[in-house]
Amino acid sequence: MVDAGICVIDLLSSVEVHEAWAWIKNHISIEQVLIEDHGYNFDHKHWHYPGHIICVDQCENADLLLARLYLVSQLAPVSDYLISLKNDTRDFILHLYSELLDEDVARVVNAIETRRNLNSFRNSLSEHLAYWAILASIIKSNEFNDFSVVKPNLQPEDKGPDGLAYIVCDDHAIIKIISVKNSINPPKDLISSAGFRTNDVIEPDCTKMLDEFYAFQYQNRGFQRLDEKLNSLSQELHQDTTSQIRHSLLLQQSHFNGAVVANEEHVNTDLFTGYSKISDKPIRCIGIYIGSANWRDFAYKVQKNVKEILSDKGINF
Secondary structure, three states: OOOOOOOOEEEEOHHHHHHHHHHHHHHEOOOOEEEOOOOEEEEEEOEEEOOEEEOHHHOOOHHHHHHHHHHHHHHOOHHHHHHHHHHOOOOOOEEEOOOEOOHHHHHHHOOOOOOOOOOHHHHHHHHHHHHHHHHHHHHHHOOOOEEEEOOOOOOOOOOOOOEEEEEEOOOOEEEEEEEEEEEOOOOHHHHOOHHHHHHOOOOOOOOOHHHHHHHHHHHOOOHHHHHHHHHHHHHHOOOOOOHHHHHHHHHHOEEEEEEEEEEHHHOOHHHHOOHHHOOOOHHHEEEEEEEEOOHHHHHHHHHHHHHHHHHHOOOEO
16 A cells, blocks of 8 residues: 555556557567578568558657657566566556655756767666567567566666576576667677687677677686576576576576667677677577668667656656
């Protein structure tokens, strides 16, 4: 029971949330194409409509719909809305209990472009877009008994993985380790370092996507953060939470999901070259590409909608 003195604000109605979820679930592609020469699955996301295939920002009202999804995954615990998504019901309402937005969230919502073309909101949005794309793909595949996904980082600069999913199937489990990069320029330099591609050499502080996956798989880097998230998901899904089981799942059952959000013109199956160095099983290496006609402009429009939704409800940020 909510205390009578607490302010309860319905930020998004159940109809508004369901409309946004139905948009991404019903229209996003889930096909994965194995790239034989490189040893990974290339999952090039498109939005399917009768008679044509388009990019995310070419969908009608995509900026508004994605703004709603962003607010859901930024402001609500996954457990609050995931069961509604799984059962395709319309009973989740996004509530806020204060007219003042959390300062850490407000900092991202109000972020502006810097001279170096860096924008915290665009970085944050890319993590949330990849999160919803992967969530929709899991549900559309319908190849699970149960699953849960860790929500994206509160701020894009937060340390640790960009996401983790635990999928329970009949006779096995899949752990998706998610890393997200985005760019308004060609994104190749964000995927892997030259040293990794040519000599399997990675720098201790390297933040390139494949370098980080490699360092986790063979050097245990970042294991504790992932193990903590997996432990939480294991408890939520009522699965065995022993450290030995978690260790085995992370190192033997992990699917490395590298997601790139950038302009469609930069899509290239060679982007994830080197994935095969991380695992000799291509099914464990997924390269996701979410293309926009203009990623910078689209992110700005989504940000504008996020602000308008908050302002219309009297939220101070």
